[in-house]
Amino acid sequence: MKKSFPDRPQSDQLSIGRLASGSGVKIETIRYYEKIGMMPVPKRSTGGQRIYSQAALNRLHFIRRCRELGFTLKEILLLLTLDATADRSCNEVRDVTLTHLAQIKRKIADLKRMQSVLSKLVVQCDSGSAPACPILEALQPANA
């Protein structure tokens, strides 16, 4: 009775390949996520291949976006479980995000310091005023 396409049995039945191309997460990474418990264990075809639902795609999207924003998998798992818990978890989500934001700010500050140090060294290098390489000299413990 159901007019299901043979190649796309149901619109919410996805092979791992489709899930990968649909989410921008590589196949190996999806299997890895399954292994470490980031993604639930999916159904299998009679031949043993993984079959995913739309919900899996949503979850993967969420994970990918969070990763792009620099969240660790642990943090993302926390966000996902908070999401499932629902209720007044908003504050906790906000806390996770704020903590993460603080880390980002620290990293930016660190990188800027590096940038400034290295830029100065390169400028000295460019001026060609030094007899030896000023970069190497600057990194030496002293002129021992």
Place this chain on the structure above:
Amino acid sequence: MKKSFPDRPQSDQLSIGRLASGSGVKIETIRYYEKIGMMPVPKRSTGGQRIYSQAALNRLHFIRRCRELGFTLKEILLLLTLDATADRSCNEVRDVTLTHLAQIKRKIADLKRMQSVLSKLVVQCDSGSAPACPILEALQPANA
């Protein structure tokens, strides 16, 4: 004739512990560096314990500073061999550094983007104007 201290046999003879405390690099890390060829194989005492020279301390210092500036071990090894090669290696050192600087700039830009996205989300959260958690919603693929 030499008035050498028993606990510091020669001023340039260092145990791995002293090398560690003197350089700020942990003992395990020093052994790891030896294993992967970042640090040369040191002499040993009759009992088999590692004995380092001042030169080893200098090298470790150099490595640590470069690490603090975000260079990878591979890059540092390159810098060290360039240093040994001496000659007109200054340009090559400059190239390594410039490449690294470009990477740093890219990282800063990425982090700033993250920061801006996350900050906006938290602000929405703070306003309390949303019915559900705006952070989680924003990360969802759509309002499916």
Place this chain on the structure above:
DNA sequence: AGTAATACCTGTAGCAACTACAGGATCAAG
């Protein structure tokens, strides 16, 4: 229906740059 080209499977090992044991041996000091 047959066959070839994909796509998928499991399991393992590798990457960077360490860190953390376990289970001993050695060394310095009282």
Place this chain on the structure above:
DNA sequence: CTTGATCCTGTAGTTGCTACAGGTATTACT
């Protein structure tokens, strides 16, 4: 001479993947 600190080797864990190898399933085409 004994205690306690330091050191030894070797292995496994961390994070977040990626890359095989060697085999099975599915799909597309004729």
